[in-house]
Amino acid sequence: MTGSESVPPASASVDTSRPHPARVYDWWLGGKDNYPVDEELARRILAADATAVRGARANRRFMHRAVRALAEAGIRQFLDIGTGIPTEPNLHQVAQAVAPEARVVYADNDPIVLRHAEALLHGSAEGSTDYVHADVRDPDLILRLAGESLDFGRPVALSLVALTHYLGDAADGDDVHGLLKRYTDVLAPGSFLVLSQVTPDLNPEAVGKAAELFGRSGTPFHPRSLTEFARFFDGLELLGPGVIPVTGWRPDPEDVAAQAEGIVPVYAGVARKP
Numbered sequence: 001m002t003g004s005e006s007v008p009p010a011s012a013s014v015d016t017s018r019p020h021p022a023r024v025y026d027w028w029l030g031g032k033d034n035y036p037v038d039e040e041l042a043r044r045i046l047a048a049d050a051t052a053v054r055g056a057r058a059n060r061r062f063m064h065r066a067v068r069a070l071a072e073a074g075i076r077q078f079l080d081i082g083t084g085i086p087t088e089p090n091l092h093q094v095a096q097a098v099a100p101e102a103r104v105v106y107a108d109n110d111p112i113v114l115r116h117a118e119a120l121l122h123g124s125a126e127g128s129t130d131y132v133h134a135d136v137r138d139p140d141l142i143l144r145l146a147g148e149s150l151d152f153g154r155p156v157a158l159s160l161v162a163l164t165h166y167l168g169d170a171a172d173g174d175d176v177h178g179l180l181k182r183y184t185d186v187l188a189p190g191s192f193l194v195l196s197q198v199t200p201d202l203n204p205e206a207v208g209k210a211a212e213l214f215g216r217s218g219t220p221f222h223p224r225s226l227t228e229f230a231r232f233f234d235g236l237e238l239l240g241p242g243v244i245p246v247t248g249w250r251p252d253p254e255d256v257a258a259q260a261e262g263i264v265p266v267y268a269g270v271a272r273k274p
């Protein structure tokens, strides 16, 4: 784990009385690191949106494809914010399978992810993996601690995969677009931004119901339209095929099969900083 300030306060213990996004997602992925409250919300959302499990799996596979593509393109530094509970293969395993010397820093604000940080830190001998316990809304802290392992003078792949829908707009006090710019502003030319996020465009009724269920459970949820999502990449050069439903981003055969099961309401995109 990197940096003393990444150690959470005692109050950051795991709260099993209400559902948490990382654990709900873990249930959809078939993981075991969730509690009855998480399973209950995951099942209720699944009842409202039958694509929730397929969407979570498709989203995870997008992360694998994007990271592999960037590692194959020569990227050797990765900053992954909103990492989630470890689910193999994790990002560092994908990156270091291509380039064992790749350096990876993970960040998440959920104490349960912190508990599993050890599992995230077993990287290749040549590369490095580190974990920062912090909120994405604190870019100064995350960038400073990540800077202990990453050289921001050289290209970095910054990923916030399935994270931005937990962040509000300026009117909600979050200003997620301004926040992302704080991160991309410090990246060197040749860096990349990797994003995915739930959208109401593709299944409005089900996604609206899911957002309502998340909100009522204490986790505000912000699905975004194609235009709002594409704005995250302003000033960057989108890689082909652009901003697209997640299963369509450079699909592997497994994703082609998943596409046949129907669309999932998640957009994805990868862009390069010129």
Ligand SMILES: C[S@@+](CC[C@H](N)C(=O)[O-])C[C@H]1O[C@@H](n2cnc3c(N)ncnc32)[C@H](O)[C@@H]1O
Binding pocket: 021, 022, 025, 059, 060, 063, 081, 082, 083, 084, 085, 107, 108, 109, 110, 113, 134, 135, 136, 137, 160, 161, 162, 163, 166
């Ligand atoms: C749906 S999971 C996505 C996990 C992983 N990125 C993936 O796509 O497989 C969202 C993650 O974002 C984290 N998260 C939510 N709000 C956050 C915040 N404000 N700061 C940091 N992490 C946050 C949650 O704890 C959870 O681990």
